[in-house]
Amino acid sequence: MVETLNPPQSSVLxxxxxxxxxxxxxxxxxxxxxxxxxxxxVLPTLGIPKEQVVVISGIGCSSRFPYxxxxxxxxxxxxxxxxxxxxxxxxxxxxxxxxxxxxxxxxSIGGNHTIHLLRRNFDVNFLIFNNQIYxxxxxxxxxxxxxxxxxxxxxxxSIDHPFNPLALAMGADASFVARSMDRDxxxxxxxxxxxxxxxxxxxxxxxxxxxxxxxxAFEIFTEKNxxxxxxxxxxxxxxxxxxxxxxKGIRLDGLKPVVIxxxxxxxxxVSDCCVHDEQDLSKAQILVRMFDSPTHEDHLPRPFGVFYDxxxxxxxxxxxxxxxxxxxxxxxxxxxKLLSGREVWQID
Amino acid sequence: xxxxxxxxxxxxxIKFAGDSGDGMQLTGQQFTxxxxxxxxxxATFPDFPAEIRAPQGTIAGVSGFQLxxxxxxxxxxxxxxxxxxxxxxxxxxxxxxxxxxxxxxIVDIDGFDSKNLRLANYPNEISPLTNGSLExxxxxxxxxxxxxxxxxxxxxxxxxxxxDRAKNMFTLGFIYWMYGRTLDSTIAFLKERFAKxxxxxxxxxxxxxxxxxxGDTTETFTTQYHVEKAHLPKGMYRNVTGxxxxxxxxxxxxxxxxxxxxxxxxxxxxxxxxxxxxxxHKNFSVHTFQAEDEIAAISSAIGASYGGYLGMTTTSGxxxxxxxxxxxxxVMLEIPLIIFDIQRGGPSTGLPTKxxxxxxxxAYYGRxxxxxxxxxxxxxxxxxxxxxxxxxxxxxxxMTPVMFLSDxxxxxxxxxxxxxxxxxLPKITVNFKKELDEGETKLMPYKRNEQxxxxxxVPGVKGLEHRIGGLEKQNITGNVSYDGENHQKxxxxxxxxVDNIAHLLPDQKMDAGEDSGDILVLGWGSTYGVIQSVVLAxxxxxxxxxxxxxRYIRPFPKNLGVILKNFKxxxxxxxxxxxxxxxxRDQYLIDAKGYNKIMGIPISKSELFAFxxxxxxxxx
Numbered sequence: 001m002v003e004t005l006n007p008p009q010s011s012v013l014x015x016x017x018x019x020x021x022x023x024x025x026x027x028x029x030x031x032x033x034x035x036x037x038x039x040x041x042v043l044p045t046l047g048i049p050k051e052q053v054v055v056i057s058g059i060g061c062s063s064r065f066p067y068x069x070x071x072x073x074x075x076x077x078x079x080x081x082x083x084x085x086x087x088x089x090x091x092x093x094x095x096x097x098x099x100x101x102x103x104x105x106x107x108s109i110g111g112n113h114t115i116h117l118l119r120r121n122f123d124v125n126f127l128i129f130n131n132q133i134y135x136x137x138x139x140x141x142x143x144x145x146x147x148x149x150x151x152x153x154x155x156x157x158s159i160d161h162p163f164n165p166l167a168l169a170m171g172a173d174a175s176f177v178a179r180s181m182d183r184d185x186x187x188x189x190x191x192x193x194x195x196x197x198x199x200x201x202x203x204x205x206x207x208x209x210x211x212x213x214x215x216x217a218f219e220i221f222t223e224k225n226x227x228x229x230x231x232x233x234x235x236x237x238x239x240x241x242x243x244x245x246x247x248k249g250i251r252l253d254g255l256k257p258v259v260i261x262x263x264x265x266x267x268x269x270v271s272d273c274c275v276h277d278e279q280d281l282s283k284a285q286i287l288v289r290m291f292d293s294p295t296h297e298d299h300l301p302r303p304f305g306v307f308y309d310x311x312x313x314x315x316x317x318x319x320x321x322x323x324x325x326x327x328x329x330x331x332x333x334x335x336x337k338l339l340s341g342r343e344v345w346q347i348d
Numbered sequence: 349x350x351x352x353x354x355x356x357x358x359x360x361x362i363k364f365a366g367d368s369g370d371g372m373q374l375t376g377q378q379f380t381x382x383x384x385x386x387x388x389x390x391a392t393f394p395d396f397p398a399e400i401r402a403p404q405g406t407i408a409g410v411s412g413f414q415l416x417x418x419x420x421x422x423x424x425x426x427x428x429x430x431x432x433x434x435x436x437x438x439x440x441x442x443x444x445x446x447x448x449x450x451x452x453x454i455v456d457i458d459g460f461d462s463k464n465l466r467l468a469n470y471p472n473e474i475s476p477l478t479n480g481s482l483e484x485x486x487x488x489x490x491x492x493x494x495x496x497x498x499x500x501x502x503x504x505x506x507x508x509x510x511x512d513r514a515k516n517m518f519t520l521g522f523i524y525w526m527y528g529r530t531l532d533s534t535i536a537f538l539k540e541r542f543a544k545x546x547x548x549x550x551x552x553x554x555x556x557x558x559x560x561x562x563g564d565t566t567e568t569f570t571t572q573y574h575v576e577k578a579h580l581p582k583g584m585y586r587n588v589t590g591x592x593x594x595x596x597x598x599x600x601x602x603x604x605x606x607x608x609x610x611x612x613x614x615x616x617x618x619x620x621x622x623x624x625x626x627x628x629h630k631n632f633s634v635h636t637f638q639a640e641d642e643i644a645a646i647s648s649a650i651g652a653s654y655g656g657y658l659g660m661t662t663t664s665g666x667x668x669x670x671x672x673x674x675x676x677x678x679v680m681l682e683i684p685l686i687i688f689d690i691q692r693g694g695p696s697t698g699l700p701t702k703x704x705x706x707x708x709x710x711a712y713y714g715r716x717x718x719x720x721x722x723x724x725x726x727x728x729x730x731x732x733x734x735x736x737x738x739x740x741x742x743x744x745x746x747m748t749p750v751m752f753l754s755d756x757x758x759x760x761x762x763x764x765x766x767x768x769x770x771x772x773l774p775k776i777t778v779n780f781k782k783e784l785d786e787g788e789t790k791l792m793p794y795k796r797n798e799q800x801x802x803x804x805x806v807p808g809v810k811g812l813e814h815r816i817g818g819l820e821k822q823n824i825t826g827n828v829s830y831d832g833e834n835h836q837k838x839x840x841x842x843x844x845x846v847d848n849i850a851h852l853l854p855d856q857k858m859d860a861g862e863d864s865g866d867i868l869v870l871g872w873g874s875t876y877g878v879i880q881s882v883v884l885a886x887x888x889x890x891x892x893x894x895x896x897x898x899r900y901i902r903p904f905p906k907n908l909g910v911i912l913k914n915f916k917x918x919x920x921x922x923x924x925x926x927x928x929x930x931x932x933r934d935q936y937l938i939d940a941k942g943y944n945k946i947m948g949i950p951i952s953k954s955e956l957f958a959f960x961x962x963x964x965x966x967x968x
Contacts, residue, residue, distance in 0.1 A: 020815070022827065051810045056651075059818075066815050067828065072807035074654060075817025076647070077677050083644035087651025087659065088807075090637055091610050095655070095807055113647075116640040319635060326630035333632030335603045335770040339596055343533065344586045344767075345387045347577070 013044035018053075020070040026061060031182035031208035035129060036068055038185050039098070042192040043071075048096045054088065055098045056081045058105040061136050062129035062208070065100040079110025082117040082126070086315075089122045093316040096196070097124040103144040104134050107163050111143075118172035120315040121200045125192075128165060128205050129182075133214035146293065151213075165205050166288040166307060175200035177284065177308040181207040183222035187233070187304065194306055200314055220294045221302055230294055234287070234305030239273035242301050249273035250290075250300070257286055257300060284308035353571045354528070359418040360575060361426035364519070365443045366435030366459075368402050368411040371516035376413025378520055380762050382533045383417045384587035389578035390417045391877060392762045393425035393950065398617070398700045405459075405467035410442045419576040423877035425761070427952040433519055435459050435492070437468035440476060452486045454522070456515065458493035488569070490562070492518050499558045500551050510548070514555040521559025528572045531556055581766060588765040590729035590758035591618070594688065595625035597736025599632050602658055604737075605744060605776035608633040610652030612645040613662045617700045618756040619690040622662045642670035646687065650674060653683045656780060656806035658740065660686040665694045665707045668714065675749055676715045677818045679842065682794075682802050684743035684750075686736075691755040691873075693948045702948025703757035705873050706924040711751040712902060712931060718839045720846040722746070723902035725753040727876035730765040732758065735899055741776050746849055747801045753901070755923075757874040757950055781805040781812060790814070793826035799852075800845040847903050856905035860884055861894025864914035866967055867960065870940070872898040872928055875921050875951055882956045891964060901928070909936050916967055919943060919960060921951055 018040040026032045043053060053071040057063035059078035066073030076084050085099050099106075099117075106114045106128050117126065133151070134140040140153040144165060148157040169177045176198040180191040188206065195202035207218040220226045228244040240250035241262070251260045252274045260268040277283055284307045292299045364379070366372045373394055384390050393414040402409030416426040428448045434440035436459030447453065455477065465473040476482055477489060496515040500506060517534075524531055535553055542549035563569060588596075602609045611634065613623040627636040635657070639645035646661040653659030663671065668689050678685045691707045693699025711723050724739050726732040732754060743750040781803035784791060791814045794802050805812045814826060822829035823837055859876075860883045871879045876897050883895040896911060898904065912918055912932070920929040921943040929942045943959050945951045 049810065051808055051813060054807045066817070069815075071813050073815040073817075074681075075815065075819060076650075077673055077818050080643060080647040080674065083639065083647035084651035084654070086639075086644070087610060087612055087637065087648030087653075088655045089651075090635055090648065091608070091652045091657040092655040092807065112640055113644050116644065319637075323630045323633055323635070327633075330631040333599070333603070333629060335600060335632075338599060338629070338632075339767045339770070340584065341586045341588075341767075343381065343385055344584050345385050346584055347387055347580045347582055347766075 015040040029211040034182040038188045056085045057100040060102040060105045062102040082113040099126045103130040103142045108143045115172035118174040123314045125195045125202045129208040131208045131210040139213035164291045169203040174203045175312045176202040178306045179205045232301040232303045236278045278309040361416045361429045362431040363414045363429045364433045365412040365439035370435045375516045378534045387577035388417045389422040391422045391425045394760045423881035437464040454488045456492035457489045517556040518559035521556040525560045525563030583766045585764045590732045591621040593732035597733040601740035607658040610635040610657040612648035614642045614645045616664045618759045619662045642667040646671040646674040662688040678749040682747045688752045690759045699948045708927040723751045725873045729763045850903035850906045855907045859895040859897045865892035867893040868915035
């Protein structure tokens with residue numbers, strides 16, 4: 001007997017299944033469109049039932065994200081998506097939770113919850129759309145804006161030193177740290193997939209262009225003519241190479257990353273390059289610090305990809321373990337025993 | 349053997365006072381437990397400084413624990429003490445004004461050396477024990493510290509500090525003797541607490557017994573005092589503090605609703621004990637989460653509620669202020685959530701360890717926008733259990749955040765509790781949305797039932813995927829809507845939903861007296877005991893006075909307006925600058941009169957009695 005294996009079509013989800021019926025209201029040309037499209041493309045490939053997916057956001061342009069996803073979702077309050085997601089994951093660990101946030105939402109008003117989410121290592125995906133500006137409030141500088149930035153609230157230039165988001169995440173002992181960009185759909189899809197696969201909090205910074213208030217902030221990393229020399233795409237187990245023909249590399253001079261020339265005739269070769277190891281804490285610390293301004297002469301390329309990926313116990317698992325242990329040790333709670341306590345007296 | 353008299357007393361008020369490191373709270377709790385177990389009615393008032401170890405020997409460092417016990421029903425810890433135990437000069441100085449004339453003072457004379465006298469600001473370091481200033485009191489001087497040290501001199505492994513730490517056990521032993529008690533309950537307690545420290549356990553028991561024997565063998569007292577069992581309603585009783593009863597109410601509601609608890613909390617006085625208590629009961633599937641701040645505490649609870657758990661957060665006034673925005677979100681999301689506010693003196697950090705009722709307006713109004721939510725309040729430590737159960741029932745059945753108000757006095761105060769049997773507790777029904785209604789192709793998250801309650805659709809259910817959020821939403825569909833008419837409609841619906849709860853609440857009953865008369869004393873929260881005892885005393889003098897105590901504050905019980913209008917005068921005593929009275933005046937347009945005390949301590953019986961007598965005179 002010959003069996004034909006035709007999976008029922010209805011069980012195969014597509015990007016369309018993850019699109020809600022709501023009209024998208026981001027500005028035309030906004031980088032958020034690409035990120036939404038990549039998330040909608042990746043989700044059906046992950047094998048998670050749609051009803052198990054929850055998207056939780058805070059406030060800001062990026063935080064409108066849940067309305068456009070046909071999943072469970074909550075558009076919450078400024079900076080608190082991380083804390084709300086923590087409570088949901090602590091109680092419903094089987095859900096696939098995606099936190100969508102921006103640089104203002106999660107590094108300014110919600111900065112505290114960001115670091116605590118990372119140290120607790122709830123198994124959630126944390127997407128930070130970094131556009132280095134406040135878009136929804138119409139153009140003030142953000143905690144990732146560069147110094148001297150002229151904005152509506154800094155007519156003489158910003159005097160705030162910006163955060164290095166990935167270094168901050170490493171400082172909070174994040175178990176997964178990665179960076180991608182809106183203008184590289186393939187890479188972004190790969191990073192989203194990796195974020196999902198990682199067990200623990202996946203911190204994924206996504207460079208996102210705000211074409212209204214901060215157009216071109218990441219142009220040097222995203223545009224064809226500069227991208228090759230200004231970006232470094234990390235691959236586990238591979239040497240750190242960049243340039244149009246992989247003709248440049250990163251070598252560690254002690255703890256200091258330096259650019260080496262691999263062109264013909266150079267004294268350096270690929271074997272001199274640092275080999276990327278996602279489990280190496282020291283190397284990850286060095287890579288996240290490759291953050292100097294592209295305007296500086298002799299600056300290093302900006303790395304993209306997975307910087308760090310290690311396994312560390314998740315809060316929700318340990319919480320469940322404690323509850324199971326308590327039930328094992330004391331038995332399922334007996335309400336009458338609890339209410340009476342040990343010392344009672346009778347009044348007749 | 350010395351011949352002793354046995355005397356039976358009806359009513360005793362005793363205060364244990366000492367340095368905040370002297371263990372007076374523990375001593376008071378132990379004596380309270382021992383007393384309650386005999387079926388004697390009790391009310392307690394712990395009063396301690398905000399500092400853990402305030403400068404030793406100073407007035408600022410004095411920690412006190414007052415216990416009122418009686419064979420009659422007890423409503424308050426009492427205004428003036430019969431017995432004051434003072435472990436040092438500062439404790440005597442602080443609490444002497446609250447001792448009855450002729451009362452007994454039991455002092456540790458080792459706490460009255462020149463250093464202690466100086467720290468307590470006694471002029472020229474002259475001891476009140478020797479200058480005749482305590483004439484008119486019965487002063488019992490015992491070298492408690494020295495006797496404790498002597499008692500433990502053979503245990504060479506203990507430092508002087510460790511020996512001295514046991515001196516409260518000497519005091520407790522002595523008081524146990526004085527009231528003809530046994531040491532069993534405290535020995536059992538010590539055995540549990542110091543199970544892993546046999547040396548400390550032995551020394552504490554030894555000193556406890558030494559204190560008892562000291563009473564028995566010296567001629568300090570010729571009389572032992574007894575207080576008989578109180579005539580409380582029949583049943584099984586236990587001793588409980590407000591925070592304990594609150595935690596038990598949470599667990600009981602969890603069992604009766606079948607929903608596991610998630611508590612997101614950030615430590616804050618005087619609410620932290622609820623977190624401590626709940627974290628002990630993980631075998632009831634209680635999930636406790638000590639968040640990084642007050643905002644994360646409530647936000648995580650919102651996340652848990654969204655996931656179908658019983659989400660809640662415990663805090664005090666400053667914490668509620670920080671949570672306000674998230675409370676607003678919960679009002680918009682229309683999900684169950686309970687915010688427990690254990691009030692303390694404010695504003696700002698205020699008086700962290702002192703009691704106050706000054707968060708009522710914050711609970712009622714303290715959010716941006718039109719943001720109504722139900723508010724309930726417990727009247728006594730034992731009442732916390734019943735009202736928590738109610739708060740949770742309302743939250744679940746009406747899909748709304750609920751504010752529960754207690755205060756430091758209720759939280760830390762202990763009282764006998766006629767605890768219920770689980771079979772007598774009502775079930776709380778939960779209706780999770782399981783599938784789409786007929787004819788629907790997607791969930792209508794803001795479609796409501798006849799009580800205006802929307803469905804609770806939790807993630808994980810196929811076909812009910814939907815989005816909710818803090819932006820105004822279109823009626824029924826829940827889609828974002830900036831339409832003005834829709835907004836007005838939604839504001840009115842959210843208000844009506846909360847107002848409608850009144851139809852399902854029990855009628856307000858009279859806590860004392862008839863439902864009409866000359867004076868109605870209207871209270872809420874921890875003033876219950878003092879109002880009840882004053883009203884009963886005035887009724888015994890034939891005053892036409894009644895007592896109504898509100899447990900449901902938003903919405904009010906629907907017969908409240910009628911009751912208020914049946915009295916010539918309504919008096920509202922509060923431990924704040926007049927908050928319930930504002931709401932009462934606003935809603936019922938009556939000329940209520942406030943009695944307000946804002947000193948971090950409960951209203952005393954005598955002052956309220958005098959105030960009402962004066963007000964009564966103005967009626968005629």
